[in-house]
Amino acid sequence: MNPEGVLIVGTGALGCLFAARLAAVDVPVAMLGNWQAGLQALAKHGVAIYNLNGERHVYPVLAAADPSRVQGARYAMVLVKAWQTERAAEQLQHCLADDGVALTLQNGWGNYEVLSQYLGTERAALGVTTVGATLLAPGEVRQAGEGTILLGEHPRLTALAAYLRKAGFELEISSNPEPLLWGKLVVNAAINPLTALLGVPNGELLRRPAARELMRRATREAVAVAKAQGVELPFPDAIKKVEEVAQLTAENISSMLQDVRRGAPTEIDAICGALVRAALQMGVSTPTLELFWLLVRARMQQT
Numbered sequence: 001m002n003p004e005g006v007l008i009v010g011t012g013a014l015g016c017l018f019a020a021r022l023a024a025v026d027v028p029v030a031m032l033g034n035w036q037a038g039l040q041a042l043a044k045h046g047v048a049i050y051n052l053n054g055e056r057h058v059y060p061v062l063a064a065a066d067p068s069r070v071q072g073a074r075y076a077m078v079l080v081k082a083w084q085t086e087r088a089a090e091q092l093q094h095c096l097a098d099d100g101v102a103l104t105l106q107n108g109w110g111n112y113e114v115l116s117q118y119l120g121t122e123r124a125a126l127g128v129t130t131v132g133a134t135l136l137a138p139g140e141v142r143q144a145g146e147g148t149i150l151l152g153e154h155p156r157l158t159a160l161a162a163y164l165r166k167a168g169f170e171l172e173i174s175s176n177p178e179p180l181l182w183g184k185l186v187v188n189a190a191i192n193p194l195t196a197l198l199g200v201p202n203g204e205l206l207r208r209p210a211a212r213e214l215m216r217r218a219t220r221e222a223v224a225v226a227k228a229q230g231v232e233l234p235f236p237d238a239i240k241k242v243e244e245v246a247q248l249t250a251e252n253i254s255s256m257l258q259d260v261r262r263g264a265p266t267e268i269d270a271i272c273g274a275l276v277r278a279a280l281q282m283g284v285s286t287p288t289l290e291l292f293w294l295l296v297r298a299r300m301q302q303t
Contacts, residue, residue, distance in 0.1 A: 083267065185271065
């Protein structure tokens with residue numbers, strides 16, 4: 001692939017969104033994945049996006065299942081589900097340039113650590129995004145509102161950051177992205193499992209008193225885990241923040257609910273599961289988060 005282009009690892013909703021937005025501003029894009037239906041659609045038709053105005057645009061991308069087809073990539077964005085991160089890291093070992101960098105913008109906890117283990121800290125970068133997208137069909141995505149991207153400082157991210165700004169993303173650079181990562185983890189843990197279990201869009205959680213109470217309980221527990229870890233969250237009132245996100249994304253179908261509807265594995269282990277495991281180590285009680293974790297696993301028959 002063009003070493004100055006961007007390799008998107010993942011062909012799901014966010015992968016297609018970033019691929020389309022970057023390709024729209026003439027950044028060469030390659031997509032690496034293992035979902036055959038997605039790869040076939042991307043290779044045959046390109047990546048299709050419906051923007052916020054409802055307009056549909058299609059852009060050509062290189063779609064590959066074999067890392068050898070995208071060797072020499074200097075800039076990679078890892079946008080697979082958390083349970084696929086190790087496989088993605090193994091693939092990147094074979095195609096990421098020695099002076100390259102792989103940026104994770106994934107949900108959940110532990111993705112950066114996996115990338116660092118396989119690629120080294122000099123080739124791994126951490127970011128957080130609130131950008132949302134809904135996969136409509138293989139290779140076809142609808143943008144679900146604007147969001148922000150926060151990148152941790154890294155000497156190799158300059159060009160990739162410029163590409164993202166050129167594509168119209170709101171971008172910030174931080175010397176300490178960990179609080180933002182925890183903030184997103186708290187929000188995801190309170191909203192995503194409930195939407196997946198109830199089968200409703202985000203905003204419906206605010207209209208159902210029992211669901212709203214469960215969301216608040218999960219938020220309090222997640223905050224307690226963050227405090228026990230010594231993390232200062234990026235917002236003073238976590239419950240207010242969670243409810244604001246649910247309102248701002250009222251019509252959005254969470255990524256976890258999208259997974260449930262497709263019968264695909266969810267990221268519950270990397271969200272609620274990660275919080276419960278951390279809580280056990282710190283002696284913090286998290287009954288609501290543990291219930292969410294087990295119920296979603298039970299629904300999806302995850303072992």
